Amino acid sequence: MTRDIAHLSAVELFSPVPGESVQFFADLMAMEVVARSGDSVYLHSWDDYERFTVKVTGHHTSGIGRTWLRASSPEALQRRVRLIEQAGLGAGWSEEEPNYGPVFHFTDPDGHPFGIYWETRRYQPTPKMKPSLKNQASRFPGRGSNVRRLDHVNFLASEIPSHDHFMAEILGARKSEQIMLDDGSLAAIWCTVTDKSYxxxxxxxxxxxxxxxxxxxxxxDTREDILRAADVFLEAGIHIETGPHKHAIQQTFFLYVWEPGGNRIELCNAGARLLLAPDHQVVTWTQAERAKGQAWGLKTIDTFHTHGTPPITAG
Amino acid sequence: MTRDIAHLSAVELFSPVPGESVQFFADLMAMEVVARSGDSVYLHSWDDYERFTVKVTGHHTSGIGRTWLRASSPEALQRRVRLIEQAGLGAGWSEEEPNYGPVFHFTDPDGHPFGIYWETRRYQPTPKMKPSLKNQASRFPGRGSNVRRLDHVNFLASEIPSHDHFMAEILGARKSEQIMLDDGSLAAIWCTVTDKSYxxxxxxxxxxxxxxxxxxxxxxDTREDILRAADVFLEAGIHIETGPHKHAIQQTFFLYVWEPGGNRIELCNAGARLLLAPDHQVVTWTQAERAKGQAWGLKTIDTFHTHGTPPITAG
Amino acid sequence: MTRDIAHLSAVELFSPVPGESVQFFADLMAMEVVARSGDSVYLHSWDDYERFTVKVTGHHTSGIGRTWLRASSPEALQRRVRLIEQAGLGAGWSEEEPNYGPVFHFTDPDGHPFGIYWETRRYQPTPKMKPSLKNQASRFPGRGSNVRRLDHVNFLASEIPSHDHFMAEILGARKSEQIMLDDGSLAAIWCTVTDKSYxxxxxxxxxxxxxxxxxxxxxxDTREDILRAADVFLEAGIHIETGPHKHAIQQTFFLYVWEPGGNRIELCNAGARLLLAPDHQVVTWTQAERAKGQAWGLKTIDTFHTHGTPPITAG
Amino acid sequence: MTRDIAHLSAVELFSPVPGESVQFFADLMAMEVVARSGDSVYLHSWDDYERFTVKVTGHHTSGIGRTWLRASSPEALQRRVRLIEQAGLGAGWSEEEPNYGPVFHFTDPDGHPFGIYWETRRYQPTPKMKPSLKNQASRFPGRGSNVRRLDHVNFLASEIPSHDHFMAEILGARKSEQIMLDDGSLAAIWCTVTDKSYxxxxxxxxxxxxxxxxxxxxxxDTREDILRAADVFLEAGIHIETGPHKHAIQQTFFLYVWEPGGNRIELCNAGARLLLAPDHQVVTWTQAERAKGQAWGLKTIDTFHTHGTPPITAG
Incomplete structure (x- = not known):
């Protein structure tokens, strides 16, 4: 069990309406705007020890920009860079991100941009944002959905097997669950680099x-936060796509909304569920099991299989 | 960051009234009796992937027996055994525990018995205990406090520094928080081998x-589970020592009760709090900060500093 | 504002599999079997001050038997009996129900059987069921869904206007919300005799x-109880029809299941919502508003409009 | 069972720091400032159908001003005014409160000012405050403690028996619970005019x-709202006096804080508990039972018996 990647750190989101997207994250997702640079705004969720959690960048479409991963040590960073370069997925070192030290840029086989780094800039609260308890990063916001931290990224990929290999062999992630169709092909894989199940x-x-x-x-922190968030989104006119409900796969309690830029955002709660077994056996869900819908019987909503970002434009 | 120890697995508790202690764990803590052997009864919490979580052993006093840790690989096991032996804390290999393969027995400097192993026996539900969702170990009990898994062990030790060294150097645990008295001595240390904060x-x-x-x-899974458990314990005549409330240290939402054998049991919930930073900076609490009590102002109850098990008998 | 009816007291449910229905209410709905008589079993929810909450009666079909209402005084009882008799809906006094004094039997225009009474038999806990806090009826069960009390009955009726009149003029209930179709006809009415909104x-x-x-x-008591109940029902193989979610109408947080006899059972939580205005203005929902589905966007499930009990048999 | 008083409507609070008190109610208690007049600011909690819930008035001390009660009908108002006048507690009709029609002013035996009225001004949301669901008064705030409505007022009185008589005979309230000391004297009474238990x-x-x-x-709406509020108060530097915990008396889940003006504010949740029995038997708690503390064993905090507003100044 390698642990060269410590955790998922931050994500860049593209938005055609960046001002509204920032307002969504600041007001409804309880984040703090910590910096602005060019077309980008950096936001911090209240218990993230690093400087930022989401970077919203104005763009002609929606979609995901770069996903940042923190290595678990300088040596771990070097190991992974070597593997990435050997796989021909590297794009070189970058110093352009002021919140990190040197970042090695690369992509997954599908071309989603990633960055991996060791040196980071810790979040330092302003006096106004200083928490009462010194073992949390920032003051508890007490507004909107009060999300604590980034949890996961769910990419769409043109095909799965190369990413299955990429996750296991290049990044050293562990696969916890997967969907295998009746023809033996993989429809989705859930991977973890931590003790979270994905x-x-x-x-x-x-x-x-x-x-x-x-x-x-x-x-x-709680399922109640998600129920409250549903009311908050309702009042704010945010499109609630589906939920709150509980996934059968991974058992996550969820709510899906579309932020103003069009990107799908999940609020999730796993309770005390962790994947602690070092020899975890991958849980495989069949096509028939997937068709059953969510844990408590909710049918999976159609748009879950038709809405991705950026949208596909007719050519 | 070594990760040679995958997780805390199980604990043996001594009880002068083992039948009542077993009933406490089975009825109120929602565990399943999975085996009996001699003076011991094995209980399983509903989402533990291994065979047992608590072993209750009849004894003339209360107190803790052995604490089991699972290594993260066969090699990791060997590495730790070597370090333990070099430290003169080893007690040899044992095959006496039927739910594990070979277990290496050792103690911490204070003499608390430990066991570390790689091979384990996975929990296999009987038809009646088979869960509806195949990614959980056992059927959700729906009774009492519904605790999901063992979270941590808090030992009393005759002195702290040797255990601080033992945790860091012999077991490779990371220290997340500590209390340092005004004279510079350590009053308590919280250590983690996972992404949980202790x-x-x-x-x-x-x-x-x-x-x-x-x-x-x-x-x-939730704080509500703990609030409900308080009613359950009240009705069952279980001594509620303190809580529900939120610790300042580690921010855990807690409830402390004494099981019928006298051992203090905590129910805890950390929300979505994890310790993901690979270079986490230890949070040190001062004597004055400790004296402030819990997060929301509850004064620490006196018995928290006078009740340990086994009790000290006058000599 | 008359208050001649104090509250809804209890309901008789018919079941073709009464043993399984009783087990549903006892194990999953946390009720206590307090009496058996002929084909009927009486069950008590933990904070009901009267002797029973549900009477399950073996029958060749599912469906609802009698609904009991308690008058707010002996004089109120007489007033309502006079109005019911004047409306030609009375069926005379009965002493057959051992848990009440004299009960006046009647029906609504559709023929659903009702009983109204003043004298009642209070629930007296056995020593085992005695609560720790003397201001609750019975020991807190700590199992399954832990429902506290009966909340409401939702009847199907062959037509609504006569029941609208019956509720307002014969029973003196207040209407809080209603659905009015585009053609001006009523599709549903929600009525209250208490400070609850229905x-x-x-x-x-x-x-x-x-x-x-x-x-x-x-x-x-909480929405979390309902989320937990969903897991409990899943494990028990109970059909979860829809939810958990929040209704737009009345804003109730809900979960609908079918008990083994086929009757639809709702678990509901209203939070701190009460209807305290003595001159409450009826909220009217249009056909278009109803079509929008539930509060957070869930589409109303088809069976909600096709499943009633007893089922309609082809003739 | 008379029901001449429909409900408790609003309360005037005195504050030596009215600006800070208003900020407390607006930011942390999620209320909307709806009007300002002279030294007073009117605030509205989000599901109150009337114009205001709290009136904060600048004053040289803390303490309570007028408590408003709404009659259940014009006739009920007249009946109560007659009884109040007969008791010599009336102070005449007033038109000074712009949010109500004519208000009859009176005091309880201790001199706490009250007002009772029938005509009221309903809350009308501005476009910005308009709720998505038309069956709630105002937009859900999604900030701070999100309290839904005023629940109760707990007065200190120089002696209890005259207020016991005042509640029962003059206002027609029902007593639900009481504390009777060993010498037979009443230490506290809980009275209700609704289906709430006080x-x-x-x-x-x-x-x-x-x-x-x-x-x-x-x-x-939930206990989780109260747990979240504790974090919000902690961050805002508000004095948390005691809680969250559950009262034995009335079983309310509670949190007590002191608003900046010094007045004690409770956040409370009763779950689904209602007092529906028209012939409820008063629950009497003894001196010994009171000494036991709260439901789950928390000792009643000393300041609960020493802090009232306005404070007593040495003379």
């Missing part, structure tokens, strides 16, 4: 397009 | 006795 | 059959 | 001063 997910893109996003997810 | 805790025993227990803790 | 509901039966049941509902 | 409470003032306040309370 951090990075790949789902087959029904359009076979490369590089798209299914959703990014943020963790709340 | 798994093993040492608190200075006010009597300077060796080998005692402060409490063992079980994780619930 | 106790008795009439929904247009799509088959125009008389005397059927849509569902009966039980209140939980 | 709306108006009198506690013996240990200083025998007349006209003081113990606390006013606001209801949240």
């Amino acid at each position: 951090d990075l997910v790949y789902t087959q893109d029904w359009t076979k397009t490369r590089g798209r996003l299914h959703h990014i997810a943020f963790a709340t | 798994d093993l805790v040492y608190t200075q025993d006010w009597t300077k006795t060796r080998g005692r227990l402060h409490h063992i803790a079980f994780a619930t | 106790d008795l509901v009439y929904t247009q039966d799509w088959t125009k059959t008389r005397g059927r049941l849509h569902h009966i509902a039980f209140a939980t | 709306d108006l409470v009198y506690t013996q003032d240990w200083t025998k001063t007349r006209g003081r306040l113990h606390h006013i309370a606001f209801a949240t």
Whole structure:
């Protein structure tokens, strides 16, 4: 069990309406705007020890930009860079991100941009944002959905097997659950680099397009936070796609909304569920099991299989 | 960051009234009796992938027996055994525990018995205990406190520094928080071998006795589970010592009760809090900060500093 | 504002599999079997001050038997009996129910059987069921869904206007919300005799059959109780029809299941919502608003409009 | 069972720091400032159908001003006015409150000012405050403690028996629970005019001063709202006096804080508990039972018996 990647750190989201997207994350997702640079705004969720959690960048479409991963040590970073370069997926070192030290840029086989780094800039609260308890990063916001931290990214990929290999062999992630269709092909894989049961997910893109996003997810402390968030989104006119309900796969309590830029955002809560077994046996869900819908019987909503970002434009 | 120990697995508790203690764990803590052997009864919490979580053993006193840790690989096991032996804390290999393969027995400096192993026996549900969702170990019990898994052990130790060294150097655990008194001495240390913010805790025993227990803790999925458990314990005549409330240290939402055998049991919930930073900076609490009590102002109850198991008998 | 009816007291449910229905209420709905008589079993929910909450009676079909209402005084009882008799809906006094004093039997226009009474037999806990806090009826069960009390009955009726009149003029209930179709006809009315926003509901039966049941509902203390209940029902193989979710109408947090006899059972939580205005203005929902589905966007499930009890048999 | 008083409507609080008190109610208690007049600011809690819930008035001390009650009909108003005048407690009709029609002013025996009225001004949301669901008064705030409505007022009184008589005979309230000391004297009475188990409470003032306040309370939809509020108060530097915990008396889940003006504010949740029995038997708690503390064993905090508003100044 390698642990060269410590955790998922932050995500860049593209938005055609960046001002509204920032307002969504700041007001409804309880994040703090910590910096602005060019077309980008950096936001911090209240218990993230690093400087930022989401970078919203103005763009002509929606979609996901870069996903950042922190290595678990300088040596671990070097090991992974070597493997990535050997796989021909490297794009070189970058110093352009002011919140990190040197970042090694690369892509997954589908072309989703990633960055991996060791040196980081810790979040330092302003006096106003200083928490009462010194073992949390920032003051508890007490507004909107109060999400605590980034939880996972669910990519759409033009095909799954190469990403299954990429996760296991290049990044050293462990696969915890998967969907295998009746023809033996993989429809989705859930992978973890931590003790959480998943951090990075790949789902087959029904359009076979490369590089798209299914959703990014943020963790709340309680299921009640998610129920409250549903009221908050309702009042704010945010499109609630499905939920609150509980997934059968991974058993996550979930709520899916579309932020104003069009990207799907999940609020999730796993309770006390962790994947602690070092020799975890992958749980495989069949086509028939997937068709049953969610844990308590909710049918999976159609748009879950038709909405990805950026949207596919007729050519 | 070594990860040679995958997780805390199980704990043996001594009880002068083992039948009542077993009933406490089975009825109120929602565990399943999976085996009986001699004076011992094995119980399984509903989402533990291994065979058992608690072993209750009849004894003339209360207290903690052996604490089991699972290594993260066969090699990791060998590495740790070597370090333990070099430290002169080893007690040899044992095959006496039918739920594990070979277990290496050792003690911490205070003499608390431990076991570390790689091979394990997975929990296999009987038809009646088979869960509806195949990614959980056992059927959800729906009774009492519904604790999901063992969370941590908090030992009392005659002195802390040797255990601070033992945790860091022999077991490779990371220290996340600590209490340092005004004279510079450590009063308590919280250590983790996972992404949870603590798994093993040492608190200075006010009597300077060796080998005692402060409490063992079980994780619930929600804070509401803990509030409901308080009603359940009230009705069952179980002594509620303190809580529900939220610790300042580690921010855990807690409830402490004494099981019929006298051992202190905590129900705890951490929300979505994890310790993901690979270079986490230890949080040090001062004597004055400790004196402030819990997060929301509850004063620490006196018995928290006078009740340990086994009790000290006048000599 | 008359208050001649104090509250909804209890309901008789018919079941073709009464043993399984009783087990559902006892094990999963946390009720206590307090008496058996002939084909009937009486069950008590933990904070009901009267002797029983549900009477399960073996029958060749599912469906609802009698609904009991307690008058607010002996004089109130006489007033209502006079009005019922004047309306030609009376069926005379009965002493057959051992848990009440004299009960006046009557029906609504559709023929659903009712009973109204003043004298009652209070629940007296056995030593084993005695609560720790003397201001609750019975020991807190700590199992299954832990429903606290009966909340409301939702009848299907062959037509609504006569029941609208019956509720307002004969029983003196207040209407809080209603659905009015585009043609001006009423599709459903929610009526209250207490400060709760509804106790008795009439929904247009799509088959125009008389005397059927849509569902009966039980209140939980928290929404978390309902989320937990969903897991409990999943494990027990109980059909979860829809939810957990929040209704737009009345804003109730809900879960609908079918008990083994086929009757639809709701678990509901209203939070701190009460209808305290003595001059409450009826909230009218349009056909278009109803079509929008539930509060957070869940589409109303088809069976909600096709499943009533007893089922309609082809003739 | 008379029901001449429909409900407790609103409370005036005095504050020596009215700006800070208003900020407390607006930011942390999620209320909307709806009007300002002279030294007073009117605030509205999100599901109150009337215009205002709290009136904060600048004053040289803390304490409670007027408590408003709404009659259940014009006739009910006349009946109560007659009884009040007969008791010599009337102070005449007033038109000074712009949010109500004519208000009859009176006091309880201790001199706490009250007003009773029938005509009221309903809350009308501005476009920005318009709720998505038309069956709630105002937009769900999604900030701070999200209290839904005023729940009860707990007065301190120089002696209890005259208020016991006042509640029962003049206002027609029902007593649900009480504390009776070993010498047979009443230490506190809990009275209700609704189906809630209490709306108006009198506690013996240990200083025998007349006209003081113990606390006013606001209801949240869930216990989780109260746990979240504790974090919000912690961050805002609000003094948390005691809780969250569950009262034995009335079983309310509670949190007590002191607003910046010094008045004690409770957040409370009763779950699904209602007092529906028309012939409810008063629950009497003894001195010994009171000494046991709260439901789950928390000792009653000393300041609960020493802090009232306004404070007693040495003379």
